[in-house]
Amino acid sequence: MTGARATDGDPGGRSKRAEATRRRLLDAADGLFYAGGIRATGVEAIAEGAGVTKMTLYSHFSSKDELVAHYLSERDARWREALEGRLAKHEAPDEKLLAVFDAYREYVVSGELRGCAFVNCAAEFPDREHPARRVAREHKAGLRRRLAGLSAEAGAEEPEVLAERLFVLLEGAYVTAAMEGDEGVVDRARRLAEDLVSAAAVARGEPSRG
């Protein structure tokens, strides 16, 4: 019972070696789960991808479900990092709002148009209370909150409305890009977003920026 370290997600008392192994496992899980689908990918393949045995995998994660949840958590963390990196390049909140589309396009393209990992997870796991589904929900909620905050900063009269519209546009563009194999739709959705953001700013009496 003392060695039940498999379940915690934070770096408790793990050695550097174990830490590195865990990293390789999560990296392998990320690549394989995303590219091939979760149910279609066996744990053995992930262990092999990490250069490790199935036994070692199970000493880091107590079950496949838990590994899946961590896989999505990692995706979420990396996404937030990439997003904030993008946003930091801009000062004005309305520019930041549009920069979210740039971050999306980058993600869409880098994933070879396999779609949103969180949406795909929802497709594979109908159970809304599956640990991975909780992570997925929180991921989307986080983006929504970010958009709402930026919308408020941009002075939109109804920040929640603008945020949801941008959110829906982002989601629609992402899923469309994956379905049709066309990443250009993200940029075209962005053009509509520009109108929405401008209109929201104009409604407040601010000058729109070209």
Place this chain on the structure above:
Amino acid sequence: MTGARATDGDPGGRSKRAEATRRRLLDAADGLFYAGGIRATGVEAIAEGAGVTKMTLYSHFSSKDELVAHYLSERDARWREALEGRLAKHEAPDEKLLAVFDAYREYVVSGELRGCAFVNCAAEFPDREHPARRVAREHKAGLRRRLAGLSAEAGAEEPEVLAERLFVLLEGAYVTAAMEGDEGVVDRARRLAEDLVSAAAVARGEPSRG
């Protein structure tokens, strides 16, 4: 070799009995594949759901993959029927454009928020050339064409642009409704669509309708 009827999708020389069995199989496949996911649903469960044996299933469909493709084809056909039923209630093309959102909301709710079957299929089958993926692509392309036609009829200056924007809104609302368990997003997306359609009509000098 003469009995190789399993592969054709049209009602060739099937008896009424076989026809009815095929119907029950497709109905069972629809319910189970959609609710539980395709990979997670075994062919045995579908046969049982149709009240027949696995052997009978395989006398109607040559493989699970083929059954999956037919499952999506059926979905597409039923969707088109439901959509045209909705559209027929309206005369003006701009009203028809918005009625698509009503049809979507109805579909979203009726499916208990399990999302778009075609998107879910894309999530489960990475191979773009999988027969089911082809059906999914054609399904989306069909809707796009319909939207583009209606946009042109509505007199939009750039029908393709309007159509794609509405399409992306529809897709985004659908996936969001499924992810967050909130069907209201479809109606809220519709509100933005109303603005887009009005703007397109206004640009042509037509009076907008309340």
Place this chain on the structure above:
DNA sequence: CCTAAATCTTACCGGTCAGTATAGTTACGG
């Protein structure tokens, strides 16, 4: 250098899956 943690090796379990074989039975249509 020695110890304790981390990993490896190998083999196994019970279960599920897609798909097939064979032989027997039912129901429908001419």
Place this chain on the structure above:
DNA sequence: CCGTAACTATACTGACCGGTAAGATTTAGG
């Protein structure tokens, strides 16, 4: 009413899956 198409019953194959067992071995770190 009979022939044939449709379906049943049952058992099987071969593969893969998630997860576990037990003991040997390696590695890092004090």
